[in-house]
Amino acid sequence: MGRITSACIEKIHEATRVEEVVGEFVQLKKSGSTFRGLSPFSNEKTPSFYVVPSKQIFKDFSSGKGGSAITFLMEHEQMSYPEALRWIAKKYNIEIEEEASSEEYEENKNIRESLLAVNSFASQKFSEWLWEDDHGRAVGLSYFRERGFSDEIIRKFGLGYHHEVHSRFHKEASKAGYKPEVIEQTGLSILKKDGSYMDRFFGRVMFPIHSLSGREIGFGGRLLKSNVKAAKYLNSPESLVYQKSRVLYGLFQAKKSIVRNDKCFLVEGYTDVISLSQHGIENVVSSSGTALTLEQIRLIKRLTKNVTLIFDGDAAGLKASFRGIDLLLEEEMSVRIVPLKEGQDPDSLAKEYKESAIDYFNEKEQDFIQFKLDSLIEDADNDPIKQAKLVRDIVESIAKIPDAILVEVYIKDSAKRLNIEEKSLFLELNKIRNSNNRKLEKAPKEPNGIDLIKVQEDENVTKAPAPEVALIKILLLNGSDEVNIEIPDNENYVGSAAQFIIDELDYDQLEFSYPYYKIIFEIYKNAYLKKGELLDASYFARSQDSTLSQIIAELVVDNYELANWERKNIYIPDSQHKLSDHVCESVFRFKEIKLKEMIARKQLILDQTQDEKDRAEKLKEFNELISIKNSLHKKLNRVV
Numbered sequence: 001m002g003r004i005t006s007a008c009i010e011k012i013h014e015a016t017r018v019e020e021v022v023g024e025f026v027q028l029k030k031s032g033s034t035f036r037g038l039s040p041f042s043n044e045k046t047p048s049f050y051v052v053p054s055k056q057i058f059k060d061f062s063s064g065k066g067g068s069a070i071t072f073l074m075e076h077e078q079m080s081y082p083e084a085l086r087w088i089a090k091k092y093n094i095e096i097e098e099e100a101s102s103e104e105y106e107e108n109k110n111i112r113e114s115l116l117a118v119n120s121f122a123s124q125k126f127s128e129w130l131w132e133d134d135h136g137r138a139v140g141l142s143y144f145r146e147r148g149f150s151d152e153i154i155r156k157f158g159l160g161y162h163h164e165v166h167s168r169f170h171k172e173a174s175k176a177g178y179k180p181e182v183i184e185q186t187g188l189s190i191l192k193k194d195g196s197y198m199d200r201f202f203g204r205v206m207f208p209i210h211s212l213s214g215r216e217i218g219f220g221g222r223l224l225k226s227n228v229k230a231a232k233y234l235n236s237p238e239s240l241v242y243q244k245s246r247v248l249y250g251l252f253q254a255k256k257s258i259v260r261n262d263k264c265f266l267v268e269g270y271t272d273v274i275s276l277s278q279h280g281i282e283n284v285v286s287s288s289g290t291a292l293t294l295e296q297i298r299l300i301k302r303l304t305k306n307v308t309l310i311f312d313g314d315a316a317g318l319k320a321s322f323r324g325i326d327l328l329l330e331e332e333m334s335v336r337i338v339p340l341k342e343g344q345d346p347d348s349l350a351k352e353y354k355e356s357a358i359d360y361f362n363e364k365e366q367d368f369i370q371f372k373l374d375s376l377i378e379d380a381d382n383d384p385i386k387q388a389k390l391v392r393d394i395v396e397s398i399a400k401i402p403d404a405i406l407v408e409v410y411i412k413d414s415a416k417r418l419n420i421e422e423k424s425l426f427l428e429l430n431k432i433r434n435s436n437n438r439k440l441e442k443a444p445k446e447p448n449g450i451d452l453i454k455v456q457e458d459e460n461v462t463k464a465p466a467p468e469v470a471l472i473k474i475l476l477l478n479g480s481d482e483v484n485i486e487i488p489d490n491e492n493y494v495g496s497a498a499q500f501i502i503d504e505l506d507y508d509q510l511e512f513s514y515p516y517y518k519i520i521f522e523i524y525k526n527a528y529l530k531k532g533e534l535l536d537a538s539y540f541a542r543s544q545d546s547t548l549s550q551i552i553a554e555l556v557v558d559n560y561e562l563a564n565w566e567r568k569n570i571y572i573p574d575s576q577h578k579l580s581d582h583v584c585e586s587v588f589r590f591k592e593i594k595l596k597e598m599i600a601r602k603q604l605i606l607d608q609t610q611d612e613k614d615r616a617e618k619l620k621e622f623n624e625l626i627s628i629k630n631s632l633h634k635k636l637n638r639v640v
Contacts, residue, residue: 021069059557066553068541081544126160210252218242257282292324464514467590
C-alpha cells in the first residue's frame with residue numbers, strides 16, 4: 001500500500017467521531033456532555049474511561065492512556081498509524097488516496113494483495129473441508145476433538161483440513177480465478193517437472209498464520225498419517241507476505257489479552273497456544289519452534305515488556321534457547337521462565353490443570369537470570385573450568401541489560417551465590433561490554449500523516465513546571481478567547497489569549513523546559529504567525545506519536561472536569577470570568593521560574609569570576625535580574 005496523501009488524512013480526521021470509533025469496542029453510556037464506560041485496558045469494576053466528543057479525545061484514568069480515535073485504535077487494536085487511518089476511512093466510506101509510487105512498488109503491492117487473496121481463499125476452503133466434507137470431519141475434525149479442542153476454539157483460530165487429493169486445492173483455486181503462478185508463490189502448491197501442480201499440504205490439518213492485523217499470511221500443516229515418509233510439521237515457504245522470523249503464531253488472537261494483562265506467555269508450538277487459550281490463558285504466542293528473533297521480540301514489545309517463557313521439559317532444548325532470551329534482555333524486556341518437568345509440555349499441563357493452569361504458571365515462574373544461574377551451577381558440578389565458563393555465561397546475559405540499577409542487583413546476587421567478589425564480576429562485565437558495544441537499531445516507524453515528534457530528552461526535566469502546564473492548556477482550550485490585561489505604564493492589552501502569550505514569551509526569548517511542551521508551542525506559534533491559525537487539542541491528539549496524544553489527553557481532560565458537580569449542588573466559578581487574570585498570572589509565574597534559573601546561573605558565574613572589572617560587570621547584570629524579579633513579585637502581589 002502506498003503513502004496516504006495529506007489531503008486524504010485531513011478528510012479522515014474531519015469525518016472521525018471519537019465516540020463512534022471507540023463505541024465499536026467499548027460500551028459507552030452518555031453522562032452529560034461526555035461518554036463513560038469500563039476501561040478496555042484494565043479489569044476495573046467502576047468506570048473510569050471517558051470519551052469527550054467536544055475535544056475528540058478519550059481518557060482512561062485507570063491505565064493512563066488517552067488520545068484521539070486513531071490513538072485508541074493503535075493502543076487497543078495494535079494497529080499502525082496507517083492501518084488505523086484505513087480502518088476509519090473504511091468505516092466512514094472515504095476512498096483512500098495514495099501518493100504516486102514507482103512501478104516496482106506498484107507491482108510488488110499488486111503481487112502482495114494477490115498472495116493475501118489466495119491465502120484468504122485457502123483458509124476458507126480448509127475450514128469448509130474440515131466442517132462440511134465427510135472425509136474432513138472424519139479425519140481432521142476428529143483429530144482436533146481428540147486433542148481436546150472445543151469447536152469454539154477451532155473456529156477462533158480458523159483451524160482447517162487440507163484434502164488428501166494431491167492437487168485438489170490448486171484446481172479449486174484456479175477454478176475460482178486465481179493464477180497458477182500466484183498460487184505457487186504462496187507456497188500452497190508446487191510446480192512439478194512435468195509442468196503440473198501438486199498441493200504442498202495435502203492430507204494435513206491446517207493452522208492459518210495471521211499478521212498482527214488478522215490477514216492470513218501463511219500456514220502450518222500437521223501430517224496425520226504415521227506411515228508416510230514426510231515431515232510431521234510443514235510451514236509455508238518464505239514469500240512476499242510471509243517471513244517466518246517476523247511472525248508469532250497466535251499474536252492476532254492474543255494481542256488484546258497481552259495488553260490487558262501487560263504480559264505475554266511464549267511457548268513453542270501451535271497446539272500449546274491453542275490449548276492454553278482454551279483454558280483461559282489467552283495472552284500466549286508461539287515462535288513456531290524456531291529460535292526467537294529480534295523482529296519477533298519487537299512485535300511483543302509493542303504490546304508489553306513482560307514475557308514469561310514456558311518450554312517443554314527438555315533441558316538441552318531450554319539451554320539452546322538462552323541466546324534468544326538474551327535478545328529479550330537486550331531489548332529491555334522483563335523475562336521470567338516456567339521450567340516444566342521432563343515429558344511435560346504446555347499443552348498437557350493445560351489439560352491437567354485446566355482453568356487453574358494460570359495459577360500454576362504464576363506460582364512456578366522464576367526470574368530468568370536466577371533460573372539460568374541455578375541451571376549453570378548444577379551443570380558446573382564443582383569443576384573449576386566449567387565454573388569459570390559459568391561466570392562468563394551469566395555475566396554475558398547480565399551485560400545485555402540496559403538498566404544500570406538492575407545490572408548491579410543481578411551482579412550482587414550472582415556474586416553472593418557464586419561466592420565470588422563483586423569486583424571480579426564487574427571487571428568481567430566491563431570486559432564483555434567493551435568488546436561487544438554494538439547497539440541494535442530501533443525499528444523504524446512508518447512515516448505518515450502528522451510527523452512523529454522527535455524529542456530531545458533532558459534528564460533534568462522529568463515533570464513539567466505548573467506554569468508551563470497552565471500556559472499550554474490555555475493555548476489549547478482558550479487560545480482564541482478574548483482577554484483584557486492591564487499593563488502598567490501602557491494601554492491595556494485586549495485581544496486573544498494566544499497572541500498575548502506568544503508576544504510575551506517571544507519578547508523575552510523564553511522557551512519551555514519540558515520537551516513535548518516546547519515542541520507543541522513551536523508548532524502552535526508557527527501556525528498562528530504564518531497562517532493565522534489557532535490549533536486546538538484535537539489537532540495534536542491526531543499525531544501518530546502516541547506519547548504526544550496521551551499528553552494532550554492528560555492536559556485537557558481532568559477528573560473534576562468530568563464530574564457533574566452541579567447535580568451535587570457544588571458550583572465551580574466560570575473560568576472564562578477569570579481568564580484574563582489566569583493568563584496574566586501564568587505568564588508572570590512562567591517568567592518568574594525562568595528568572596530564578598537565570599539568577600542561579602549568574603550567581604554561579606559571579607562566584608567563579610576573579611577579575612575585579614569582570615566581576616563588577618557581572619554583578620551589575622546580576623543586580624538587574626534581581627530588580628526584574630522584585631518587579632515581577634510586585635505584579636504577583638507578593639511581599640519580598
